[in-house]
Amino acid sequence: TPTQLEIAMDAMIRIFHYSCKEGDRFKINNGELKMLLQRHLTEFLSCQKDPELVDKIMQDLDANKDNEVDFNEFVVRVAALTVACNDYFVEQLKKK
Amino acid sequence: TPTQLEIAMDAMIRIFHYSCKEGDRFKINNGELKMLLQRHLTEFLSCQKDPELVDKIMQDLDANKDNEVDFNEFVVRVAALTVACNDYFVEQLKKK
Numbered sequence: 793t794p795t796q797l798e799i800a801m802d803a804m805i806r807i808f809h810y811s812c813k814e815g816d817r818f819k820i821n822n823g824e825l826k827m828l829l830q831r832h833l834t835e836f837l838s839c840q841k842d843p844e845l846v847d848k849i850m851q852d853l854d855a856n857k858d859n860e861v862d863f864n865e866f867v868v869r870v871a872a873l874t875v876a877c878n879d880y881f882v883e884q885l886k887k888k
Numbered sequence: 889t890p891t892q893l894e895i896a897m898d899a900m901i902r903i904f905h906y907s908c909k910e911g912d913r914f915k916i917n918n919g920e921l922k923m924l925l926q927r928h929l930t931e932f933l934s935c936q937k938d939p940e941l942v943d944k945i946m947q948d949l950d951a952n953k954d955n956e957v958d959f960n961e962f963v964v965r966v967a968a969l970t971v972a973c974n975d976y977f978v979e980q981l982k983k984k
Contacts, residue, residue, distance in 0.1 A: 804896055874963075
């Protein structure tokens with residue numbers, strides 16, 4: 793039986809794959825990524841611990857709207873937003 | 889209610905946090921990370937699509953055993969192993 797971490801990663805693959813349009817089945821552009829993050833991290837984004845960091849991540853996506861990201865980059869952005877939105881990390885953010 | 893992606897990230901925070909020893913509550917060393925990956929990605933690691941890539945990731949952890957990784961780096965390693973172990977990515981791996 794898959795572990796919790798494997799279930800989590802399977803969910804991330806499905807969400808990413810679902811957003812891949814016909815083009816390249818393994819890439820989405822930053823514009824699509826931003827919509828995906830806003831749709832799938834709604835609660836995280838509503839209680840941001842580090843709004844500046846969240847804005848920076850989102851603006852970066854806007855600035856490179858047509859740049860393409862693969863699954864690894866998708867996961868890196870989700871992790872960065874998770875850190876910026878979770879009180880678990882709030883002490884870590886203060887240490888910056 | 890949290891979305892699937894938020895549930896997945898909460899699970900990753902719990903697993904990472906659970907592995908943090910007393911030392912720095914936001915970091916684990918590569919030795920601990922390797923054990924965590926072997927314990928929590930058992931099924932992934934048993935049906936590797938790109939064994940070379942998996943070995944490289946694991947050897948890298950061994951080589952820098954005492955180096956510390958934070959949550960972001962933990963997620964990056966999990967994503968890399970996910971790509972190396974999932975048939976969803978097998979075509980992408982062939983394109984390399």
